[in-house]
Amino acid sequence: MFNLRDGNNPDLRRRVLTGEISPEKLITLSAEEMASDKRKQENNHIKEKALFDCERGLAAKASTEQFKCGRCGQRKCTYYQMQTRSADEPMTTYVTCVNCDNHWKFC
Template identity: 40%
Template sequence: MKYKNRVRSRISNLKDAKNPGLRRNVLCGAITPQQIAVMTSEEMASDELKEIRKAMTKEAIREHQMARTGGTQTDLFTCSKCRKKNCTYTQMTRATGISADPFNI
């Protein structure tokens, strides 16, 4: 079954109209049959898809770092401890079982 899935993946990637570079490289011999047999989906992806994945990775890293660095400063909230409006907040998502809803800390 795993072999069939890998073959389907190769065929799908070679037929992809958004990825003519892969097909061209295989047809002209730049990528050998042995190479395409062991390529990962990331290696076969089109340049456009690689850029999208790269942007998504950067965004995920940025969001993760924002949560770790303390959030966003604002004067829209009043601190319940010191009563000042110089606050930092972080928006997080909590799973409630039905849907994820944002809340502020």
């Protein structure tokens, strides 16, 4: 019922009213099948990005507000650490701003 009343998804309501989707089939549709075309594109983009990141084998990232972006001034960042120098040296921290995608590192 909520999906039929959703103002962001007029296509579902139209498809039901025109008979393209029968009421019997409507109750068995998944959330993906009921989504608007715009939402389906967004979901596909999210899936492709997740698959791309997974295939690249990126290091696990943690979110924090500990760092401040020098470009936009926001504190929403992700970071990961990697040992890039000898074992007696500190780890290198790689930080990415979630807001403007600015990257920086420090030791």
